[in-house]
Amino acid sequence: MxxxxxxxxxxxxxxxxxxxxCALVYEGHEISAAQLxxxxxxxxxxxxxxxxxxxxxxxxxxxxxxxxxxxxxxxxxxxxxxxxxxxxxxxxxxxxxxxxxxxxxxxxxxxxxxxxxxxxxxxxxxxxxxxxxxxxxxxxxxxxxxxxxxxxxxxxxxxxxxxxxxxxxxxxxxxxxxxxxxxxxxxxLTHGNLWWNAVNVESVVDTRPDDVNLAVAPLFHIGGLNALTLRTLVRGGTVVVRRGFDPAQCLEDLVQHRVTTMFAVPAMYSALTRLPGFAAADLSALRSAIVAGAPVPTQLIRSYEERGILLQQAWGLTETAPFACYLPAGLTAQKAGSTGVPMPYTKIRIVDPVTGAGVQDADTRGEICVRGPNVTPGYWNNPEATRAAFDDAGWFHSGDIAHRDKDGFYYIVDRLKDMIISGGENVYPAEVERVLAAYPGVLEAAVIGVPHPKWGETVLAVLTCEPGTTPTLEEVRAFTGRHLARYKLPTQVLIAEQLPRNGSGKLVKSELRRWVETQRPAETP
Known part of the structure; x- marks a missing residue:
């Protein structure tokens, strides 16, 4: 052929x-496909x-x-x-x-x-x-x-x-x-990588040739560019482009342009919910709202569900162009927290991060690996990194820890490198962060490991909160203790005005650790 x-x-x-x-609406100015x-x-x-x-x-x-x-x-x-x-x-x-x-x-x-x-x-x-x-x-x-x-x-x-x-x-x-x-x-990323991601998305997401897609995530990021935007542009739809993300402008665009599809990270979707006009805004046109790039708090899913919008969770990386897993919209509530099942033309497996052996049992954690036509052939001018990322069978090792439930749905637990080992027990920050995000008045939560003379490491939590909310360590431990084992509970809590994020909206834990070092937190109990 x-x-x-x-x-x-x-x-x-x-x-x-x-x-x-029109193909593009850029800061209010319409541009046709012929002009572009x-x-x-x-x-x-x-x-x-x-x-x-x-x-x-x-x-x-x-x-x-x-x-x-x-x-x-x-x-x-x-x-x-x-x-x-x-x-x-x-x-x-x-x-x-x-x-x-x-x-x-x-x-x-x-x-x-x-x-x-x-x-x-x-x-x-x-x-x-x-x-x-x-x-x-x-x-x-x-x-x-x-x-x-x-x-x-x-x-x-x-x-x-x-x-x-x-x-x-x-x-x-x-x-x-x-x-x-x-x-x-x-x-x-090859043209095949980009194209096959589009085929995957169109196979499971309700996308249409006349879609109106809102591009507010940075386009230098694979999610902002290739989750929906590029395919909408070349397929026949309209892309509304903003130079950056402004919550109030984003909400106005969703209503004014009758936006049907959007990709954003959880922090962006969360910012919209805090706007005074969110509850009354007409968002009835928005049928495919994809969220990825960070763990999605259950409360955020509920906030949009109350507005009749099912946030559609996905997982992937730049190396997978970007999606490897997707949770169908109809299962948003039933499988809250899951990144879904493998994309139609992508394969997923979980392996033991130490031995490399495949993990077959449900609810057993391991490193998630990907193979398929949307997966990068490797890193530019970096054969060592390419060899380290791919095994002999061609599986790309993501560095993310995940487990699969008995129904075959995947759950991302955390980055392998961010795992905390406390008293010989593995603590996955994302698990603790999801619980902390449900604390009344907490806007965002981030967890890192800090040295401890007895346990090796313990959990430190950094929170951003609504005005008037300043939870104490004892209050945080009491709340999280209802959901987590004792060794997973924070032993220190710091309140921050905001969490450090990169241009893609992802939390930068290296910067967070540097900030924590300047705060000189009290000794752990």
Missing amino acids: AAVDISPAAALHRRAQYPTA SRKTAELAAGLAVRGLRRGDRVAYLGLNSVTFFETLLAAAHLGAVFVPVNFRLAAEEVRHILSDSGAHTLVVEEGHRALVESVMSDIPARIHVLVDTDPRCPAATAPAAVWTPLSELLGADRRGTEPVALYDDDLAALMYTSGTTGRPKGVM
Whole structure:
């Protein structure tokens, strides 16, 4: 059978031939598929004139925007590789990504120009493009001559070539891990990885060609980009794009645009529930609200269920593009806390993290492993990390601890590296955090292990709370003691204004540990 062209640029090009609804709504401005396809072709031609070739890497540093999509699609148009960069990273982290990826071309918003200039002598990029076509971006202030204004790459005279054909094994993107521990690794995602995730999603999630998808999660994150957004764009729907997440604006968008699908992390969904207008907002159009990226508190599920919305839980990683497991909407309440069952074209197994032997018994914890066409072939320029992540049978070892119930539904317990060993017993922070999140007045909870002279480690809890709520250690232990074994109970409690999160909304426990060290908590009882 002949190979099938699955290029997103080709899909957009086909869509642009027909009069359809707008493709993007960006900060209130509507953009048709034809307009987006034309700009993409112009940008591709402008970059090609400056030497960009198939296989070269194109990095983008900026917030969510139309230019993000134009750059991604222009890269695909030429067969180049897209490298979205987390806009919250420090200069050294950006330097590492641009150097490690060997980025040939940089597309940068003015707000990040100074950061890039501070590391420019250490990176190999040959083309430096500064966004000057987006009124929502900061205006450029006397950039150095090394920068080419984006507007100079555009123009009707530059169009001509159609998108190159791209197939399953062609590299689509390098998406760098969040770097919560160690140096970020470049996850290689092929066009097949991205495409098969879309097939998985469309097989189990109620998605439709005319969907309206709200993109408020960072697009540099695989969930924000490929959970729903990219497929909606090339399939024929409308993507409402916001430069960032603002709870009040998000709620207004859900109502005004009659949004049907959305991906967000639990902290975003939780922020919406705290808005005064949440209870009365007309959210009747929202049929597929996917939540992933962190444990989902049971109370959050209930809050949306009361509004007639079944939050649909999923699990995956950048390496799985992103989903490996999904919980059907109809089981949201019955299987609360579960990440569901394997996606149709993805396989899952649990193994003993020490011996590597498969775990067959229900409710027995082990490391969750994944295999399928949506799974990365490995890490860019890092064969050691690739070998460490994959076993001889081709299973990707996720580093997440999980168990499977008797019905075959999976539950993620915690990260293997975050497990606390107290008095020889394993304590999984996520288990304790779920109980703490149900404490009256607690908004968020995070748990880490701290040294203890007798037990090795004990549990320290960091809480963010509603005004007027300041639970004592004794109150917290009394509450959690009704649900957890004694060795799992917090021995220290700290109250924080907010928890440290990265650009993807994930809790950064390395930063939390540094903060805890500055607080000098009292001795454990």
